[in-house]
Structure formats: C-alpha cells, structure tokens
Amino acid sequence: MSFTQNDGCIFLVLEFCYGGNLAAYIRQHGRVQEQIARKFMQQLGAGLEILHSHHIIHRDLKPENILLSHSDDDAVVKVADFGLSRSLHPGDYAETVCGSPLYMAPEVLQFERYDGKVDIWSIGVILFELLNGCPPFPGRTNVQVLKNINSCTCLPFDQLILSRLHPDSVDMCSKLLSQNPVVGKQYGRLSVLFKVKEEHERRG
Secondary structure (H helix, E strand, C coil), rough: EEEEECCCCCECCCCCCCCHHHHHHHHHCCCCCHHHHHHHHHHHHHHHHHHHHHCCEECCHHEEHHHHHCCCCCCCCCCCCCCCEECCCCCEECCCCCCCHHHHCHHHHHHHHHHHHHHHHHHHHHHHHHCCCCCCEEEEEEEEHHHHHHHHCCCCCCCCHHHHHHHHHHHHHHHHCCCHHHHHHHCCCCCHHHHHHHHHHHHH
C-alpha cells in the first residue's frame, strides 16, 4: 500500500486483487475443498490476530469483505472494508449494532455489549459456509437469524458433506460458533489452531 497527495486530497493506492471476493469464489465453486478452506481460514485467522493485537475489531467479516489475490486455489486472502471497524482496548466493550445479519454474533443481534469475540463468531460462520456451501443460520431479518441460532442444538451440516469432513474441521466450527464466552477466548489464536490441526492430520 502507498499513498499520494494532490490538490489537498490524499489518495490511497491499494493492491489489486485479481481473484475478486470470497463470496464470488463460493458462488463459482460451491462448497470449497476442505484443504483449501482450512488454508484460507489460517490466513484469515492470521490477519484477524494482527487486527486484534492493535486493538481493532472489524465487525463486518463476511465473504464479500474477503478478497483473493488471484482466482486459483493458491490465492492469498485479504481482509477488506473497514468501514464498520473500530478501536477497542482490552476490558472495553462496544454497543453499536452493526454488521451483516448472517455473520453477526448473537450478542450483537441481542443488543448486548460485545468485544473482539464477535469477529471470532463471524470467522466460524465463514468456515461453515466454505465447508457446507451456505451459512449455518439463515434468515431474512435479525430476529429470524437470532431465532435460528438459539434453536440450534447442532450445526446444520449436510449429512453427506459431514460424512466426508475431518472431525477436526467440524470441531473447529462448533467451537468458533459456541455461545460460551470461555470457549471464544480459548479459540482466539485462529492461525495457530488451524496450523496445529493441519500438522496433526498430516502426521496422522
């Protein structure tokens, strides 16, 4: 990234991502191969760690806001659209309801105060969508989405897809989409977790 200034205006020059966004990738390919999904998530987790280490929460993580460096399976993902992001220091909470309903954490949908764990939830929704081909909690309104979250006893994986997934991927989805705040804290270091699980699978 670079910038230039002209006539009192500052212009940011950003990298051009030839692969478009992750939403378009999913529309084109359907559900993503598990290995590719985990690679994307490891990169996304690393990006989120950097944001949170600088006390920034994104608040609108979704496939449309994740860009791909190019269109093939070796693409590098880039987090984009920081229009709803804000600074949030440890111990502080935000209260503004914002984001995209299908990817919003339940505490946001319920008008509760929240912290950076809302980004962890969004990551879990994205992982589920990559593996299953659609978001886990459908709904046209915030109320419908929240109702589906609260009535869910187990994640609604397609049974045929579920039978082909590695148990670690399903476990990761379940933990990222847990409403237990303790679990959310434990699974904050996403890139490390995905890397550890991937190495464990290769050895196994």
